[in-house]
Ligand code: ADP
Ligand code: MG
């Protein structure tokens with residue numbers, strides 16, 4: 001099983017950066033349908049800046065690394081998703097404190113803190129057609145898998161599947177938060193871009209946790 005050390009978290013962030021770069025046009029197309037067509041470029045700008053910051057100096061602990069990721073997202077991404085994802089990563093980093101090896105249970109705690117941060121800042125509930133619709137089921141699936149004694153690889157698999165299903169489930173929803181909510185019923189029939197990017201982030205976790 002993968003050891004959840006700083007290198008593991010750096011690999012996760014690197015894989016997110018790669019996949020956001022590869023999928024930025026799809027994310028922006030989703031945002032063109034129900035938003036302002038910038039979600040892919042917003043995230044790509046943020047993760048590109050993170051890659052540069054990590055190339056300069058990789059933090060010593062997983063918590064410090066996630067905190068740096070969050071702060072960079074807040075500075076570089078803008079819009080709704082910058083502060084929300086920035087808060088998510090910062091809260092996750094804060095939850096990990098200064099441990100150097102993260103247990104599966106600590107990973108669950110970090111992602112629960114990330115979700116709580118997103119909901120405190122954005123006050124979206126599940127069903128509002130936002131990133132919460134992918135993140136909340138992913139965190140639940142991860143927590144359940146770990147509670148059942150699954151290893152991090154299997155737990156990440158469960159989380160990624162739940163996030164993908166959660167993103168898919170936003171298609172028939174009517175948006176109640178963010179720009180898409182301005183469209184009212186016309187927001188129905190499109191996948192939420194933030195839910196789609198959350199699924200990418202959890203899929204990247206599954207990729208790096210695989211043996
Ligand atoms: P903006 O809408 O400011 O252009 P982005 O396009 O980068 O920002 O991000 C849009 C995404 O942010 C949405 O698809 C949605 O998932 C998420 N979002 C917007 N508002 C909220 C909120 N209040 N709570 C949670 N997520 C939100
Ligand atoms: Mg947008």
Ligand code: MG
Pocket residue numbers: 036038079080
């Ligand atoms: Mg915008």
